[in-house]
Amino acid sequence: MLTRGERRNLAVGLCFISPWIVGFLMLTVYPVAASLYFSFCDYDVLSPPLWVGALNYTDMATDTVFWKSLWNTLRFAAMALPLGMILSLLVAVLLNQAVAGRSIFRTIYFLPSLIPLVASVMIWLWIFNGSFGLLNYALSFLGIEGPNWLADPSWTMPSLVIMSFWGIGNTVVIYLAALQDVPRHLYESADLDGASAFAKLRHITIPLISPVIYFNLIMGIIGSLQVFVQPYIMMPGGGPDQAALFYAVYLFENAFTYLNMGYASAMAWVLFAIILALTLFATRLSRRHVYYAGE
Amino acid sequence: MSYLFTLALQPRMFLMKSIRALRKPIALPASRASLLVLLLLGLFASGCGRREPYRTPDGRVIVTYWEKWTGFEADAMQEIIDDFNASQDRILVQMLSTSQIDQKVLLATAGGNPPDLAGLWSVQVNIFSEKNALTPLDRRLEEAGISESDYLPVYWDLCRHRGFTWALPSTPATLALHWNKDLFREAGLPPDQPPRSIAELDEMAERLTLVELRRDGQPVQVPYSELTPAEKEAKTFRIVRMGFLPNEPGWWSTMWGYWFGAELLEDEETISALTPENIAAFEWMQSYAEKYGVDNIRRFGSTFGNFASPQNPFLGGTLAMVLQGVWMFNFIDRYAPTLDWGAAPFPSVDPEALPDVTLAESDVLVIPRGARHPDEAFEFMLYVNSPGPMERLNIGQRKFSPLARTSASFEDEHPNPNIAVFRDLAAGPGVRTAPQTTVWSEYNTELAVAVDRVYSLIATPQEALRQAQDRAQWKMDRVSRRWHHVGDARLQQWSEYADAR
Numbered sequence: 001m002l003t004r005g006e007r008r009n010l011a012v013g014l015c016f017i018s019p020w021i022v023g024f025l026m027l028t029v030y031p032v033a034a035s036l037y038f039s040f041c042d043y044d045v046l047s048p049p050l051w052v053g054a055l056n057y058t059d060m061a062t063d064t065v066f067w068k069s070l071w072n073t074l075r076f077a078a079m080a081l082p083l084g085m086i087l088s089l090l091v092a093v094l095l096n097q098a099v100a101g102r103s104i105f106r107t108i109y110f111l112p113s114l115i116p117l118v119a120s121v122m123i124w125l126w127i128f129n130g131s132f133g134l135l136n137y138a139l140s141f142l143g144i145e146g147p148n149w150l151a152d153p154s155w156t157m158p159s160l161v162i163m164s165f166w167g168i169g170n171t172v173v174i175y176l177a178a179l180q181d182v183p184r185h186l187y188e189s190a191d192l193d194g195a196s197a198f199a200k201l202r203h204i205t206i207p208l209i210s211p212v213i214y215f216n217l218i219m220g221i222i223g224s225l226q227v228f229v230q231p232y233i234m235m236p237g238g239g240p241d242q243a244a245l246f247y248a249v250y251l252f253e254n255a256f257t258y259l260n261m262g263y264a265s266a267m268a269w270v271l272f273a274i275i276l277a278l279t280l281f282a283t284r285l286s287r288r289h290v291y292y293a294g295e
Numbered sequence: 296m297s298y299l300f301t302l303a304l305q306p307r308m309f310l311m312k313s314i315r316a317l318r319k320p321i322a323l324p325a326s327r328a329s330l331l332v333l334l335l336l337g338l339f340a341s342g343c344g345r346r347e348p349y350r351t352p353d354g355r356v357i358v359t360y361w362e363k364w365t366g367f368e369a370d371a372m373q374e375i376i377d378d379f380n381a382s383q384d385r386i387l388v389q390m391l392s393t394s395q396i397d398q399k400v401l402l403a404t405a406g407g408n409p410p411d412l413a414g415l416w417s418v419q420v421n422i423f424s425e426k427n428a429l430t431p432l433d434r435r436l437e438e439a440g441i442s443e444s445d446y447l448p449v450y451w452d453l454c455r456h457r458g459f460t461w462a463l464p465s466t467p468a469t470l471a472l473h474w475n476k477d478l479f480r481e482a483g484l485p486p487d488q489p490p491r492s493i494a495e496l497d498e499m500a501e502r503l504t505l506v507e508l509r510r511d512g513q514p515v516q517v518p519y520s521e522l523t524p525a526e527k528e529a530k531t532f533r534i535v536r537m538g539f540l541p542n543e544p545g546w547w548s549t550m551w552g553y554w555f556g557a558e559l560l561e562d563e564e565t566i567s568a569l570t571p572e573n574i575a576a577f578e579w580m581q582s583y584a585e586k587y588g589v590d591n592i593r594r595f596g597s598t599f600g601n602f603a604s605p606q607n608p609f610l611g612g613t614l615a616m617v618l619q620g621v622w623m624f625n626f627i628d629r630y631a632p633t634l635d636w637g638a639a640p641f642p643s644v645d646p647e648a649l650p651d652v653t654l655a656e657s658d659v660l661v662i663p664r665g666a667r668h669p670d671e672a673f674e675f676m677l678y679v680n681s682p683g684p685m686e687r688l689n690i691g692q693r694k695f696s697p698l699a700r701t702s703a704s705f706e707d708e709h710p711n712p713n714i715a716v717f718r719d720l721a722a723g724p725g726v727r728t729a730p731q732t733t734v735w736s737e738y739n740t741e742l743a744v745a746v747d748r749v750y751s752l753i754a755t756p757q758e759a760l761r762q763a764q765d766r767a768q769w770k771m772d773r774v775s776r777r778w779h780h781v782g783d784a785r786l787q788q789w790s791e792y793a794d795a796r
Contacts, residue, residue: 130597
């Protein structure tokens with residue numbers, strides 16, 4: 001039982017956080033609950049939803065484009081996530097070395113992630129252009145005739161993966177913070193033992209920053225399965241042969257182009273389940289490999 | 296809006312109680328916090344307007360009108376609006392240029408606060424009306440004495456869905472072959488004789504296409520038609536200029552079937568993508584990819600700039616013939632004023648059996664469901680659709696009038712020297728429209744995927760169209776299933792709306 005004073009304090013406290021509570025209830029809880037309900041309905045936003053049971057979910061099972069978009073997304077994640085994590089760790093390690101102009105390099109590598117996505121996508125459209133693109137121009141110096149990156153179905157996915165490295169700045173910063181937390185004395189004693197640079201990375205750095213690697217992995221899984229802006233702007237409709245039709249784009253098309261809000265809601269819940277499953281899997285996998293200093 | 300309000304109401308009552316329960320020492324900060332909360336809630340509540348007419352201080356009803364146009368197209372409509380506003384003192388029309396107007400109108404309608412009048416595209420009339428987002432106009436039209444006979448039949452038809460009239464045309468369009476006469480001269484073709492059949496088009500395209508290749512180690516530019524069979528086979532050339540490309544601009548590539556006599560719908564509930572005529576159209580498209588090479592075409596395509604720029608391939612002189620709409624003149628006028636061009640019906644596969652095939656579409660005016668001032672909005676629609684303003688609007692936008700009768704001076708005053716071609720096509724025997732079904736957007740997507748697969752030589756026309764047929768039919772079945780559930784009630788509701796004032 002609460003005393004009078006406690007009750008009063010509770011009321012005042014609730015009062016103070018009520019803007020958040022109202023916002024949370026109206027803008028998060030309600031839409032999420034509504035989308036679960038709509039996922040069992042035929043719903044076009046304008047007319048009242050019509051209950052159809054699990055039809056949206058069973059339809060999804062036979063929708064070839066749904067499977068294609070899921071496959072494309074997983075393929076993208078499987079390529080972009082590990083490569084991006086390795087690359088950003090590498091960049092972070094390099095940026096952590098004592099070299100002249102270090103802070104300038106750090107700024108340069110972080111800058112791209114400050115550019116609005118849409119703007120940088122417009123630039124990449126030109127970089128990838130088959131005739132005038134900078135990328136093919138650079139390749140021509142190596143004697144390679146570059147492909148039509150965005151018009152050729154077999155090159156659209158690699159293009160998007162390459163472009164995703166553009167935004168590693170955030171991950172690099174997180175790695176950098178972790179690298180600076182690694183105690184100096186461990187390296188010093190390793191030096192006394194005559195350990196090589198690679199051995200130090202392998203046996204000191206990586207184990208000590210493993211919680212951060214794990215964090216970046218989880219964020220990466222979530223981010224790469226929800227990738228939307230880049231393919232939506234670069235390849236409307238999924239590009240050639242729908243080779244770059246992503247899950248989130250297909251979901252968006254169903255929701256806002258075709259107004260199949262029920263189907264789109266069902267797709268959103270399936271994506272939620274997939275991400276949840278992958279995250280749990282990653283957590284289980286990491287239990288043995290992540291080292292927390294406190295334990 | 297109402298659910299927001301109910302949600303907002305309960306915390307507000309809770310707050311009033313908690314404020315009373317507060318003791319003095321902390322009353323001041325708490326009341327500040329609750330003031331903030333109340334302000335926030337007020338912000339939400341202010342969205343829930345009451346259903347009173349908006350009026351100017353001198354009592355005129357304000358009709359809000361959302362339109363997609365900007366620039367000179369908006370200016371042309373603004374002139375009509377100014378005349379209308381000056382012609383009477385009861386109604387004031389205010390136009391707002393809105394991007395992505397279809398989505399915004401839809402969301403505003405769903406939210407219960409739509410504009411009084413909106414300018415959509417004719418392809419959306421089916422979808423919007425079936426989803427209950429529009430006001431049927433039948434009774435109002437009847438009272439005003441407006442009927443089918445006042446319009447070119449195709450435009451009236453575009454405004455109807457399931458037996459009701461939902462819109463009136465504003466600025467119509469048809470498509471025609473545009474050709475570059477200078478390039479015809481350069482290729483030794485008579486500049487005033489455009490192709491009359493698809494076969495002639497293909498042959499002229501070969502002569503107009505210029506490719507660069509190496510002969511005896513030297514780069515040379517020759518017309519495609521003068522390549523040796525071995526060179527044609529090897530396809531190791533770079534395209535400098537094309538006579539014609541079936542996927543440029545690609546906006547209607549899914550409907551080439553019309554020029555081959557295809558019907559894309561069998562009936563209201565049956566898709567017919569997989570017909571011999573449509574397969575023939577897709578084979579024709581594929582023949583271009585096979586002839587000139589997929590990679591060569593892609594590389595050539597990547598040199599195109601934006602549509603509305605001097606780098607547009609037709610305006611820049613790197614594409615000799617193109618299927619384009621009546622609006623193309625505006626872009627020629629702005630970006631390539633010296634271009635010597637002509638417009639003619641785009642040739643069909645058999646000009647005897649399929650003469651003057653064209654695709655008609657139109658900008659339309661609609662009154663969204665739940666509009667605050669439907670009567671005043673309709674009055675303005677009528678004004679726009681009367682002969683004088685309609686002709687002025689369309690001269691301003693450089694289109695033709697969708698009305699059955701135009702004044703004798705219209706074509707003489709019109710800046711586009713070829714305007715008669717477009718209007719004659721609209722009134723002619725070969726005029727077609729995008730399939731009038733609510734799943735057209737999805738059907739079109741499926742056909743576009745098929746076009747892409749065929750054009751990239753990934754699939755045969757049969758394979759690609761089989762997939763499009765099955766998927767579009769699956770989506771059609773979803774819509775039909777829904778209609779069977781709600782159709783009777785919906786029709787009943789619509790006739791009540793149409794009759795009620």
